[in-house]
Amino acid sequence: MTKYIFITGGVVSGLGKGITGSSLGVLLKNSGVKVFMQKFDPYLNIDPGTMNPIEHGEVFVTDDGGETDLDLGHYERFIDENLFKVSSTSAGKIYSEALETERLGKYEGKTVQVIPHITNLIKEKIYKAGEKSGADVIISEIGGTVGDIESQPFIEAIRQVRMEKGHENVMFIHVALLPYLRVSGEYKTKPIQHSVKEMLSLGIQPDVIVARTEGIIEDRLKDKISLFCNIPNENVIVCPDADSIYKVPLILKETNLHDIVAKQLQLKLNTLNISDWQKFVENIDASKEEIKIHIVGKYVELSDAYLSVMESLKIAGYDINKKIKFEWVNARHLTKENIQANLEGAIAILVPGGFGESGVEGKILAANYARVNNIPYLGICLGMQIACIEFARNVLNLSDAHTTELDPNTKNPIIDIMEGKDRENIGGTLRLGRYVTDLVEGTLAKELYGTNQAIERHRHRYEFNNDYKEMFEKAGMKFSGIYQEKDLVEIIELPEHKFFIAAQYHPEFTSRPNKPNALFKGFVQAASKNK
Ligand code: GLN
Secondary structure, three states, rough: OOEEEEEEEOOOOOOHHHHHHHHHHHHEEEHOOOEEEEEEOOOOOOOOHHHHHHHHOOEOOOOOOOOOOOOOHHHHHHHHHOOHHHHEEEEEHHHHHHHHHHHOOOOOOOOOOHHHHHHHHHHHHHHHHHHHHOOOEEEEEEOOOOOOOOHHHHHHHHHHHHHHOOOEEEEEEEEEEOOOEOOOEEEEHHHHHHHHHHHHHOEEEEEEEEEEOOOOHHHHHHHHHHHHHHHHHHHEEEEEOOOOOOHHHHHHHOOOHHHHHHHHOOOOOOOOOOHHHHHHHHHHHOOOOEEEEEEOOOOOHHHHHHHHHHHHHHHHHHHHHOEEEEEEEEHHHHHOOOHHHOOOOOEEEEOOOOOOOHHHHHHHHHHHHHHHHHOOEEEOOOOHHHHHHHHHHOOOOOOEEEEEOOOOOOOOOEEHHHHHHOOOOOOOOOOOEEEEEEEOOOOHHHHOOOOOOOEEEEOOOEEEOOHHHHHHHOOEEEEEEEEHHHOEEEEEEOOOOOOOOEEOOHHHHHOOOOEEHHHHHHHHHHHHHHH
């Protein structure tokens, strides 16, 4: 039978509930437990697909094409499992399902209410995650902070799950801030006490409190939290700030959180073996020498907008004991006149994905700068499309070459819409999720992957236009990865260049600790050599 662990947040948001849950996942998985993760977000958008990356961060894409919250990226990188759509549910999705059911008359004339209709749907998603994944344990994070109006139906639903499944099958872990007051030089437990009181008023007694602190605390504070929050002393876990999120599993290991969980949920654990993870963290600590990577994007105001790209670069860096330093370049501000000043001295340039017009000409200038100056280049999705446009304009002399996303009337639609996809309908009409790319013999792509196929995730609407393939090939571009079924270009490269490769898919979603994605690995190595 599947067991459920719910992670709630207290006092403030941004405490790393996701990292806490994922780290517990690492400990359980490496003790032989099959783990799956899930996130509930209290916002009313159906999914983050149409949300502004500068406000909400990146859209993480699952194998089955779910457009999800960036926390799922952390989950996958930590527990090293591919999650599915059911791993990400917003209040908007739940409400829209309820309203659809109501319109179809399927509630048989009943008054539709938050309790039981919304809470039932939430429970359905929780149980579905159990059935679909076949996991021993589902770790579900409830987004937001306890006490938020929006999260109340979720809290009520998980309370009911505990009633239905019992104490030995359902566990509540409350991650809350234990603030340090610098003026008086002391930690204050009162906010945690209030937050637990809030949970009690909603019918939930947490089983474990993870107190998020700046540093180590005195034992008497643990005693105090234990006494006032009705929690056994050993179930008060102290998790101080870490200089890398990847160290949190090792911090929690020392607290024996996995044993506490196993005891309550009656799980039989094998001896915990996290030597691979330890090795990874040792590599992080050994990565002192810096490598600078220029990222030319348009959402550079919020680095979370490129979270998986950053983590992929870091992971590839640690692999060769190098620390990645990010140089953010706002594509929107790049011009012919200032491109030199902005990219002077760059040893590697990455152009990530993106949508819409702004910043595109700046990105084209950056791809040109990398190509002409023989600087390692990695293009992702839009970053591949603009590399093709740049090549068409400046090598093939097709001066009006463009993507029909931005110039529907161009005479040279190098990048064009796929058949049957509707340009008007923005939400949910993309090529999404997992596709298989066949790698062409004798190419850099094939060498980097070291396999015949690359399985990667997509999130885009436009594709390379095959009418231009021959012209490009004659001028020296290689098409090194193809999605055979529809004959779509997946990877391009320039063999004459030090390292110039770009993919229509998003390689950043498949990097895992100790296992950097092949393109990122190659790119970071090329950057390191180019130093
Ligand atoms: N806007 C482009 C497309 O829809 C690229 C998308 C992306 O970079 N994710 O095809």
